[in-house]
Amino acid sequence: MTELKSPNEFDSLEAFFNExxxxxxxxxxxxxWVQIEAELxxxxxxxxxRRFLWFFASGLILLCGxxxxxxxxxxxxxxxxxIAQKQNTETIAAKNNSIQKNVTPPVTENKxxxxxxxxxxxxTEKVNAEEKSTxxxxxxxxxxxxxxxxSSNTKIQLAAxxxxxxxxIFNKVPFKVIEVQGNDGYIRYFAETSTNxxxxxxxxxxxxxxxxxxxKNFQPMGESAIVKNEGVIETELxxxxxxxIPVAKTKIVSEPTQNNAIAVAAIKNTxxxxxxxxxxxNNAIKTTEPANTNAISVNSTPAKTxxxxxxxxxxxxxxxxxxxxxxxxxxxxxxxxxxxxASVPETKTDEVKTSPLENxxxxxxxxxxxDSVAQTIVxxxxxxxxxxxxxxxxDSAKTTVADVYPASFTxxxxxxxxxxxxxxxxxxxxxxxxxxxxxxxxxxxxxxxxQFKPFQKxxxxxxxxxxxxxxxxxxxxxxxxxxxxxxDYIFYSSHGAMPVRMRTMLDGFNVAVxxxxxxxxxxxxxxxxxxxxxxxxxxxxxxxxKFSLFAGVGVNTSYVISQQTKLTIIKENFNNDVSYNxxxxxxxxxxxxxxxxxxxRLGKKLYLTLVPSxxxxxxxxxxxxxxxFSPAYFSGNAGIKFKF
Amino acid sequence: xxxxxxxxxxCIAGKREFxxxxxxxxxxxxxxxxxxxxxxxxxxxxxxxxxxxxxxxxIHTFKFLGSFEGxxxxxMVHTAIEHxxxxxxxxxxxxxENIVHHPESETDASGKLSEKELLRMLTMLxxxxxxxxxxxxxxxxxxxxxxxxxxxNEGTSKSQLSKAKDHLKTLLHKYLDTxxxxxx
Numbered sequence: 001m002t003e004l005k006s007p008n009e010f011d012s013l014e015a016f017f018n019e020x021x022x023x024x025x026x027x028x029x030x031x032x033w034v035q036i037e038a039e040l041x042x043x044x045x046x047x048x049x050r051r052f053l054w055f056f057a058s059g060l061i062l063l064c065g066x067x068x069x070x071x072x073x074x075x076x077x078x079x080x081x082x083i084a085q086k087q088n089t090e091t092i093a094a095k096n097n098s099i100q101k102n103v104t105p106p107v108t109e110n111k112x113x114x115x116x117x118x119x120x121x122x123x124t125e126k127v128n129a130e131e132k133s134t135x136x137x138x139x140x141x142x143x144x145x146x147x148x149x150x151s152s153n154t155k156i157q158l159a160a161x162x163x164x165x166x167x168x169i170f171n172k173v174p175f176k177v178i179e180v181q182g183n184d185g186y187i188r189y190f191a192e193t194s195t196n197x198x199x200x201x202x203x204x205x206x207x208x209x210x211x212x213x214x215x216k217n218f219q220p221m222g223e224s225a226i227v228k229n230e231g232v233i234e235t236e237l238x239x240x241x242x243x244x245i246p247v248a249k250t251k252i253v254s255e256p257t258q259n260n261a262i263a264v265a266a267i268k269n270t271x272x273x274x275x276x277x278x279x280x281x282n283n284a285i286k287t288t289e290p291a292n293t294n295a296i297s298v299n300s301t302p303a304k305t306x307x308x309x310x311x312x313x314x315x316x317x318x319x320x321x322x323x324x325x326x327x328x329x330x331x332x333x334x335x336x337x338x339x340x341x342a343s344v345p346e347t348k349t350d351e352v353k354t355s356p357l358e359n360x361x362x363x364x365x366x367x368x369x370x371d372s373v374a375q376t377i378v379x380x381x382x383x384x385x386x387x388x389x390x391x392x393x394x395d396s397a398k399t400t401v402a403d404v405y406p407a408s409f410t411x412x413x414x415x416x417x418x419x420x421x422x423x424x425x426x427x428x429x430x431x432x433x434x435x436x437x438x439x440x441x442x443x444x445x446x447x448x449x450x451q452f453k454p455f456q457k458x459x460x461x462x463x464x465x466x467x468x469x470x471x472x473x474x475x476x477x478x479x480x481x482x483x484x485x486x487x488d489y490i491f492y493s494s495h496g497a498m499p500v501r502m503r504t505m506l507d508g509f510n511v512a513v514x515x516x517x518x519x520x521x522x523x524x525x526x527x528x529x530x531x532x533x534x535x536x537x538x539x540x541x542x543x544x545x546k547f548s549l550f551a552g553v554g555v556n557t558s559y560v561i562s563q564q565t566k567l568t569i570i571k572e573n574f575n576n577d578v579s580y581n582x583x584x585x586x587x588x589x590x591x592x593x594x595x596x597x598x599x600x601r602l603g604k605k606l607y608l609t610l611v612p613s614x615x616x617x618x619x620x621x622x623x624x625x626x627x628x629f630s631p632a633y634f635s636g637n638a639g640i641k642f643k644f
Numbered sequence: 645x646x647x648x649x650x651x652x653x654x655c656i657a658g659k660r661e662f663x664x665x666x667x668x669x670x671x672x673x674x675x676x677x678x679x680x681x682x683x684x685x686x687x688x689x690x691x692x693x694x695x696x697x698x699x700x701x702x703i704h705t706f707k708f709l710g711s712f713e714g715x716x717x718x719x720m721v722h723t724a725i726e727h728x729x730x731x732x733x734x735x736x737x738x739x740x741e742n743i744v745h746h747p748e749s750e751t752d753a754s755g756k757l758s759e760k761e762l763l764r765m766l767t768m769l770x771x772x773x774x775x776x777x778x779x780x781x782x783x784x785x786x787x788x789x790x791x792x793x794x795x796x797n798e799g800t801s802k803s804q805l806s807k808a809k810d811h812l813k814t815l816l817h818k819y820l821d822t823x824x825x826x827x828x
Contacts, residue, residue, distance in 0.1 A: 013809060013816075014781045017762060021680065022782050024759040028671040032693040036667065037660070039697050044658070503686055 042582055049561060053531070060464065064450060067413055068644060154197040155215040156204055158189040165189060172207035175200065190215060412453040416609055418639030419446040422467065425634070427617065428494045430627035437477055438494055443468035443527075445635055449534070457540050459550070465532040467558070469621075469631050471495060476521035476570050481505055483516050491567055494622055494629040495526045496583035498567045504578065508571045526565040528585065528621075532558035534593055545601070552595040556615055560587040584623040591617045591631065599641055607641040648712055655703045663700055670713065671696075674720045676763075680778050681724035683767050695723035721783060725793060728771055757819070765815045773808035780805050 158173065159165060164187055170177045175191040182188060193200040197214050204212045424440035449463030471494055481489050483506060488499035509518050536554030565580040597611035617630030651669070654662025674695065678688040698719050706715055766774055775794065779785045780801070787805075791798040 013812060017777075017781050017812075018784075020757070020759055020762055021676075021766075023673070024676045024763075025673040026675045026679070028668050029675055029689060032671070032689050032696070033664065033667050035693050036696050036700075037664075039693075040660070040663065040700060043697075043701070 046562070053561070057464075060450075064415065067450070153192045153194045154200060155190040155192055156197070156201055156212050157215045158191055158204065158209045158212050160186045160188045162186060173204060173209070174207070175204075412451075412459075412643055414451040414453070414607075414641050414643040416447070416449040416451055416461070416463070416639060416641045418449070418609065418611060418637040419444065420635050420637035420639075421445075423634045423636070424469075425632045427632040428622075428627070428629045430492075430494060430622075430624075430629075432492045432624065432626045433494060434477075435494065437475065438471050438473050440631075440633075441470045441472055443470050445637070447534070447637060447639075449536075451538075451641070453540075456543065459538045459540065461534070461536045461538065461552075461554075463534060465534055465556070465558075467530045467532060469495075469528040469530055470526070472525040473523050476523045476568075478519060478521050480517050480519045483509065483511055483518055491522060491524065492624060492627070493524055493526050493565070493583075494627055495528060495563070495565065496585050496622060497624050498524065498565060498578070498580055498583060500567070500569065500576075500578055504576050505569070507576060508573055521570040522567060523570070524565065524567045526583070527563060528560050529562045529564075530558045531561050532556050536593060536595065538595075538597075547598055547600045549598045550596075552593070552597070552611075552613075554593040554595075556591045556593045558589045558591065560585055560589075560621075586619065586621050586623050589617060589619045589621050589631075591615045591619075602640075605643045607643070609639055609641040611635075611637045611639075613637065649708065652703060652706060652708070652712060655700060656706075666699075667696060670716055673713075674716060676759075677717060677720045678724050679763060680766055680782065681721070681728060681775060687727070691724050691727045692720065694727070695720045698723060717783075721779070722793075725775065728775060731771075761819070765812060765819070768815060769808055769811050772804050773811060776801050776804040777808035777812075 155178075156175075158170065158177065162185065164179070167177070170189065170191075173191050175193045178190045178192055180188045180190065191200070191204055191212070201212060201214060422443045422445055424442070426435060426440065428435040428438065445465055445467040447463055447465040449461045451459050451461040453459035473493070479491075485502055485505075488501055489505050491498040491500065506518075534554055534556045536552045538550045538552040540548050540550040542549040563581060563583065563585070565583050567578045567580070569576040569578070593613060593615050595611050595613035597609060597613075599607040599609050602608050613635050614633070615635070616632045620628050620630055622629040648669075651662050651666050655666055671692065675685075675688055675692050678691040678695070679685065682688045682691055695716075699716055702719075706712065766777070769777065776790055779790045779793065780787065785793070787798045787801040790796075790801045794801070796804075
């Protein structure tokens with residue numbers, strides 16, 4: 001061992017110190033271990049907390065992802081449904097026109113109303129009994145349409161119109177006619193033939209369509225329908241969006257849409273009558289027509305007569321309203337007070353109503369009814385204004401079903417990303433601090449919410465909000481302490497207690513002075529980082545196209561995830577800074593949430609959202625006895641809302 | 645709970661008993677290391693506490709390639725340097741003339757200077773001198789490394805070391821003079 005026995009040996013000073021001190025050791029102190037253990041426990045807690053937050057965030061993201069996925073699947077359905085509705089509406093008008101013009105009015109006079117019109121209840125039963133088969137029939141029609149559009153048969157373009165053409169103009173075309181509503185706004189009509197295309201073209205030219213031409217590379221994009229099929233108008237509605245979309249996805253057949261039912265009657269000059277069901281699921285459309293006719297004839301004589309022709313037909317309609325429950329009669333009540341057999345009794349099963357229309361020449365029940373129905377058709381054509389609005393939709397190709405029978409509200413999902421300042425209201429009562437000395441400084445919060453709007457007027461939202469609660473004592477306050485105190489000196493804030501070791505307290509003071517009390521000043525700032533889950537119900541009291549206003553009420557559950565507190569003890573010559581990361585507060589808290597906001601439309605799915613809100617604490621955040629601190633603050637949040 | 649590796653692996657797994665064992669093994673030695681950089685025991689304990697937290701927090705990064713004790717010691721030294729940097733209050737040093745020497749208690753039986761006496765002498769040095777002396781003489785860092793660690797010039801490091809040695813020589817002279825007089 002290097003020894004240093006005299007100052008002459010100072011040359012070896014470095015080696016001496018190195019050798020003597022390098023591996024020197026004290027006895028292992030146990031005091032710091034207690035602190036280290038506490039710190040490690042705190043770290044583990046925070047780690048668990050972080051893990052929980054990660055799980056929570058992951059779960060939320062997963063939930064959003066699933067909701068988005070679900071929405072997009074649903075939106076496909078919705079889109080198909082909308083297309084189907086539009087298609088149906090427009091085709092209804094065309095069909096109505098064509099049918100009215102091709103109805104054959106005369107009928108033998110020996111028909112009674114009973115013969116022509118079996119009891120409605122019976123008809124209803126028949127309809128119900130045949131619902132299953134109609135679905136199959138409709139599927140077949142759509143399949144036929146798709147097959148037609150995708151077939152390699154020659155397609156000859158007959159016409160291109162901006163509005164739907166009357167199918168009757170194609171009567172002379174001896175081929176199947178397909179209507180394709182293109183995305184360019186034009187509705188094109190094609191004749192389809194598998195025969196020699198030159199001959200077919202010639203035939204078509206001769207039938208009046210001199211500018212018809214063979215369409216090469218036929219690509220039926222858009223909505224389509226068969227207008228005329230081998231001389232017969234298809235009474236079924238069909239849609240075809242694109243050649244690569246399977247029929248099953250068109251939803252035309254199986255989707256219970258809110259289609260208007262159309263009353264049709266087609267009569268031929270035959271004494272026997274037969275009831276033909278036009279297959280729809282919800283709409284009871286019935287036609288009384290001759291037994292030897294399976295479909296409404298295109299070639300029939302147009303029913304343009306304005307005379308009081310007796311026409312044995314029954315018209316009754318079941319139009320589902322928005323909730324698909326109640327039905328509405330298309331045909332208005334009798335305007336003729338002179339008739340003695342005006343109406344057919346209602347049935348409660350589907351609330352079918354039939355009423356005769358104006359008829360001045362009725363004598364018998366059967367005749368009256370027969371006449372009245374015929375009159376309905378004529379009246380519809382000549383004086384559409386005489387009918388109520390709901391009937392007018394049938395005549396108007398421009399009016400959609402949705403306009404007359406608004407669709408029920410489609411639930412909406414939206415994501416909101418908001419941020420804004422917090423302005424705190426003083427809400428501290430304490431016997432250990434002077435609340436007036438303490439100020440709650442403005443902070444900022446950020447929020448991500450998922451909003452579900454199941455109804456037009458109501459929505460619910462839940463999300464995550466990150467917020468800071470900050471207090472400070474800006475002006476240093478004097479205090480005194482006894483130098484002989486053995487326990488920690490404790491400072492208080494509304495967030496909690498801040499203990500300081502006496503060693504630190506005495507630091508800078510001369511303890512040898514003959515008095516016991518020392519004076520100093522102190523200030524502090526304390527921040528709590530809070531994660532909240534706001535759950536809110538909103539009432540949308542004003543819904544305009546460009547903006548909407550809403551008011552909300554909810555509950556805000558918050559959790560203090562971390563905190564930073566800095567205490568400064570101001571002494572004569574220097575300051576002591578003491579930092580805390582774990583002053584005692586109640587970490588879980590609940591507050592009420594009130595908001596008033598508006599959405600301003602920026603784009604199709606994008607909105608600017610302004611949501612001023614007020615949170616009022618229901619629980620005491622301070623864990624210090626004698627202090628009650630329930631944070632209450634306004635947040636002026638603004639952000640974007642993305643509907644999906 | 646036997647070998648050092650087992651203890652370290654236990655600490656990596658977050659097991660409290662292994663953490664305690666590691667603490668017990670190194671706390672005494674590391675407290676002495678911290679004491680060399682600070683001015684009193686409480687401060688040294690604070691530094692050691694912070695350093696041990698760092699050790700437990702970062703122990704998973706230890707690759708078992710070098711000495712674990714050396715790794716812990718480096719953390720202690722760096723934490724002590726950080727602590728010195730953070731200290732705001734100006735340290736008031738006792739005048740060397742006022743040093744009170746207690747040869748009975750501080751000198752061992754053979755008359756050699758004890759570690760505690762040497763430590764006391766070190767604490768008499770200003771922070772800068774003491775830190776450079778510790779890093780160069782005891783930890784074995786080069787002036788270049790010390791300059792980087794303390795964010796000073798290499799020349800400053802050398803001059804600080806020189807001044808530290810001068811201070812210590814004076815202290816030792818005083819100590820030996822007092823000791824000789826005391827023996828007489």
